[in-house]
Amino acid sequence: MPEGGRARSLVEAYVHLDLVASGGSAQASVTEAPDGWLVRAGGLEVLVPYEAEQAARQSGTTFGAGVSELLDAGQWVRIGATYASRALESGLFFTADPSPDPARFHTVVADWSFAADAVAEALKFLPERAGELPPEAFWTEMGRSARDAEPGRFTRAKLESDLAFYRQSLADFRRLHTEDT
Template sequence: MAPLARTSTEAHLFMDLRPCDCGETASSWSSSVIELGDDLGSRYSGTCPSCGTEREFVFRLPDDIVLPVVGQVVYGDGAPSELLDPGEWLWVADRYAGAVPAQAAALDAEGRQEVRSRISAAIAAMDEVLAFVPAGADEVPAESFWSDLGRSVRDEEPGRFARDRLQVIRDTYQRILEEIDSSV
């Protein structure tokens, strides 16, 4: 059964994190809606610009489509992802937040918009990590990590997956976003 892609943003991020065998991560994808038995799915196909390999990803579509909201990054619907594990999501959040300059509020309008976009993506990725913490639990369970990248992020510093610590990071990113918005 094809994995569930809750949004096209999540599907594209998943594909970005799965390079071609030659190592190339860039590709122009064409997409189509397909039938997957009784379900609908999406097929993304493209040609690697480096080696010419044809690539394809197939995902199930959710019963309730999450529509994109202008100015917001939304990867999912609040349930844990089937595509990326919590370590991958934290890695993504780290990359987006790490690309934000320290004095972001002092940037020009175009620079602030870029920062806003990156911080919004980091917040959405942190929400995805938090979705893996079961109700009443204090941390993401070890069995939630299935990818090599996700397990390596967890193994590097397991304490980063404590609910309280994840929430503090997410709230910090939210404050940065509010500072950017208030500097307009």
């Protein structure tokens, strides 16, 4: 396996490189290998097996089927919060400027979608009857520091609430602005 790890989708590989590689995904290159795509950036490489990308597309998941081996639960929650913050800000600017702009509309939609999908990824780490994410769901410094700073963000109730809020915000934005674009 490449030094950077194994991703479940190209999107997950890019997100991972944004978090850990110098220059992030903006500096990434993709090459085909016999068993998948190699995504390289900042001296790291991530393998995306062809079957994993196909499974992600078939399942309709943004980041991939199954549980991530690259990003931990704390990172997914932070990613979700980052995209939600972007969606809120972009949505306000979109609403303030009444001129139709499909690109700006799609940016807000994508940000709300990614926010919801990232929280859904964190929920995958939650054991079936558990009320909060277990310590082993946090293996990166970023993930552990997020949990240490705000342990209440990693309960089932909070994650499900965030997921519902992000999905509802996406639905509301689409309902309110679909005719604007």
